[in-house]
Amino acid sequence: MTFTPTDLLWPSCDSPADLTAVEAVPLHERGLPATTYHAVLRAARLWPDRPAMVVLPDAARFLRPASVTFAQLHDQVHRTANLLRSLGVTRRAAVGLLAPNTAELPAALLAAQAAGIAAPVNPSLASEHVEQLLRRGGVRVLVAAGPQLDAQVWATARQVAASLRLDALLALAPTEADGPAPALEPVEGTRVGYLAELAASHPADKLVAIEPPAADDLSAYFHTGGTTGTPRLAAHTHANEVVDAWMVAASIPLDENSVMFAGLPLFHVNALIVTLLGPLLRGQQVVWAGPLGYRDPELYGVFWKLVEHYRIASMSAVPTVYSVLARVPVHADISSMRFAAVGASPLPPAVRASFEEHTGIPLCEGYGLTEATCASALGQPGHARPGIVGRRLPYQQVKTVRIDPDTGEWQDLPPGATGVLAVSGPVVFAGYVAEHTAHGPRLEIAGKIRDGWLDTGDLARIDAGGFIHLAGRAKDLIIRGGHNIDPATIEDALLAHPEVTAAAAVGHPDPHAGEVPVAYVTLTPGARVDPAELLTWATERALERAAAPREVIVIDAIPLTAVGRPYKLGLRLDATRRAVLAELAAQGAHCDPERILCRPHDGGVRVTVPAPADEAERRKVTAALDQYVLDWQYAPQPVV
Structure with missing residues (x-):
């Protein structure tokens, strides 16, 4: 095949089948500018x-x-x-x-x-x-x-x-x-x-x-x-x-x-x-x-x-x-x-x-x-x-x-x-x-x-045709009882609702399954749908029972990273904090919510709580947090 200079720089790439023909010419022969x-x-x-x-x-x-x-x-x-x-x-x-x-x-x-x-x-x-x-x-x-x-x-x-x-x-x-x-x-x-x-x-x-x-x-x-x-x-x-x-x-x-x-x-x-x-x-x-x-x-x-x-x-x-x-x-x-x-x-x-x-x-x-x-x-x-x-x-x-x-x-x-x-x-x-x-x-x-x-x-x-199917970020996978859940399936279901403008699903700590999915959503101005209705909507459309979210939480905006990607770690931290508060309440343990810190640590989440002065209260808090697969600790000094 004979190429003109224009053919070399701009070969036909109108279909996936053209890829093999394009790569038959070494890249260094394409005549690209060096810088x-x-x-x-x-x-x-x-x-x-x-x-x-x-x-x-x-x-x-x-x-x-x-x-x-x-x-x-x-x-x-x-x-x-x-x-x-x-x-x-x-x-x-x-x-x-x-x-x-x-x-x-x-x-x-x-x-x-x-x-x-x-x-x-x-x-x-x-x-x-x-x-x-x-x-x-x-x-x-x-x-x-x-x-x-x-x-x-x-x-x-x-x-x-x-x-x-x-x-x-x-x-x-x-x-x-x-x-x-x-x-x-x-x-x-x-x-x-x-x-x-x-x-x-x-x-x-x-x-x-x-x-x-x-x-x-x-x-x-x-x-x-x-x-x-x-x-x-x-x-x-x-x-x-x-x-x-x-x-x-x-x-x-x-x-x-x-x-x-x-x-x-x-x-x-x-x-x-x-x-x-x-x-x-x-x-x-x-x-x-x-x-x-x-x-x-x-x-x-x-x-x-x-x-x-x-x-x-x-x-x-x-x-x-x-x-x-x-x-x-x-x-x-x-x-x-x-x-x-x-x-x-x-x-x-x-x-x-x-x-x-x-x-x-x-x-x-x-x-x-x-x-x-x-x-x-x-x-x-x-x-x-x-x-x-x-x-x-x-x-x-x-x-x-x-x-x-x-x-x-x-x-x-x-x-x-x-x-x-x-x-x-x-x-x-x-x-x-x-x-x-x-x-x-x-x-x-x-x-x-x-x-x-x-x-x-x-x-x-x-796939066999060379097409790439994304399944989420490796760190974003929700692992429920050893079963991998792609958060995108939950997000897609919620985004199909006419009043949902954005959605992000993350793992919520669970004492039995390790993680269960929860979803955060933003809504159109003046939306009337409530979280319970959205939870029903997502559950009915879940691809599998395990992917049904435990909770849908409405927020003002999905947090973003510095380059505009959804900041899911921030949502994971929030989900973890919610889980800790719920379990402490279930155990009858008393702790100021503002003094519970959740932060990233070694690829996971570390929870820090103030150490109760009362020994009985301390046992309640310890029992509550030990229910979870979490990296947690008492604050070495008062949490402020």
Whole structure:
């Protein structure tokens, strides 16, 4: 078979059967740019005057965006990278980015990768977590939302800059800012200024005093959705990011004239890989939402008009976004929208059905994790199957394994067997950043990688056709009397209720079964259904008797990790605390509920209670807690 250069870079991937033909050509012969910086150069050379991105100031002003061509992006990246170099940034130094999306942020991130290593951080994290992440990454220069863009984030940035004694703090302006930028208050020992103003005097045509990055150089630190303490920093190489972005772009049926919509924040790998680097490789225009992204309540009221105006062909979001859009009347021509991608958490069947029936737009589920750069599997329009997150992307391999809990040894499982999903290939990350030293970051894999295979921590089975069926997080499994229960089956049943907007099922300690399932739900505004009715609803729809929840608890919001995944450990802690209180009451033991602490410990939950002064009371508390398979202790000192 003879390939033209275009065929080599963009082979046919319209169906799962194309995977074998794609992989017949070695990846190194595909002609991919070596780094994200070289991707910027290539795009400016091929499509200089084409809009790379259209950035909305906010949902209300979606008809008055800022537009950036590929040539302008090229110039912005060079000016900013040269500014960063003048501030002391080197190849193994990280640049922090702490801001919601704004027109200046994509170029700032790409410039950080051109000069050193980008370290984007969720701006809604607590200041102490932001500080810990930046310290671990060795950040000396921080790019942050200025006071016009987000006053609270700017206050956090100033606090962190002072605490870490940063060399520079660079402010980002809002997209299409109203009025002149306010003066910036100084931070002692730190250079403070607006990024655009300081970068304007630097060369736009090339890197000055900077060697271009190489494929195996580190490009970014992305924090994961860790379940305890500060999230981990996962280090990516340029090759990780370029290859994964190409895999996604090559596997979706869009050409260079297709317009994408981006509403996810750039501290998340999906935004970087799927809606920034992928379109950069293919020359596609991206319409970026305002700083609130999908969290902007006004976005949903104008969303379908926005799709019509910009002729958007695809979008990428999390299941809750599609749950909301399924209820928004479609008073626009949305025929341009060919499919919508969904990831970050499992897609409930009820959400898929309601969205597709309401809009006629197919949802394509995908799967990935930060430690595998972003995406490892993707469904395709016309090939979606219920309960499947797609087939592996080209040049990645997947398998399921059993990991011995005592020895840590891996045993490969046959096709169709459920086990821990493992991924290998050019997207597996370089490791977690343990610390920053004078010579750069010290990385560790923390037992996550074995012989090139990454332990994803997710349970799955791979069918004979190579399609991946997720079965939940390994740590999220509810084990009732030795029987494994997939919490997704409970969550799907509850999400089918018209007044339930989100659901999460976790294990509740039980003296006989070890664990029994309980479910937490959020409801639509004005919902009239009560927990007892929801319990009946879920019980009637349970796939098996063991999966019927013992209790349904209504809460205001499902807690999320720093990158937007459901924070189930927090719910497990709450369920454990409820169980302890109930058993203490049953035993007639008296204990102040506010003084019972539940916290993560060695992969489980440790309960700490104040030691009763009265010996008889102490025996009651001990008897109550010994009924459970729990790690518990009396507080060594009074609990306050």
